[in-house]
Amino acid sequence: MVKVKICGITNVKDALHAAACGADALGFVFFPESPRSISPESAREIVSTLPPFVSAVGLFVNEKPGRIMETVEYCSLDLLQLHGDESPEDCAVLSGRRVIKALRVRNAESMRAAGDYKVSALLLDAWAPDRFGGTGRTFDWELAGLAGESLRIILAGGLNPENVSEAVSAVRPYGVDVSSGVEAAPGKKDPAKVEAFIANAKAVMQGRSAP
Secondary structure, X not given: OOEEEEOOOOOHHHHHHHHHOOOOEEEEEOOOOOOXXXXXXXXXXXXXXXXXOOEEEEEEOOOOHHHHHHHHHHHOOOEEEEOOXXXXXXXXXXXXXXXXXXXXXXXXXXXXXXXXXXXXXXXXXEOOOOOOOOOOOOOOHHXXXXXXXXXXXXXXXXXXXXXXXXXXXXXOXXXXXXXXXXXXXXXXXXHHHHHHHHHHHHHHHOOOXXX
């Protein structure tokens, strides 16, 4: 069954609701320029409330390794996600931790370096000239499907409750990641959208359609 990550969590209420709906992982954005940015202090408080088997993922953009590790330890994060311009060498420095590397997909050329990253998974997001993520845009899922033949892929970029079933069926990814697609406002989740997204994503791998 596909794994589901709800990203851009900023408060306990949204975190616990997503977990209750069946989210496998929750994402916390440690990038000050994001409208979903959260402080280590707030993230630590939220992580402490999570039930067992729900992973906490810290998202970083072009951050120094030392600072990343400080935040990971302080917040008790399970995984870290590098969402900037990090190279395979940058990821290797953090090899003692489970790392998800985000690649912003513009075309087939964008995928050329995918195999160079020795990480737990690659997260494929839509490319934008001025943003590192959270654009609400999709990209050519066929590119993700090809990558998924040899790599563990987490699909992101423009997913929402209405299109996630199609995305999972087309790509068969290891996981899906959503942020803006289940929001009422930046940093604030819409409970109904979160519930529908998780149900629709997981129903596909069970061989049935969500009600």
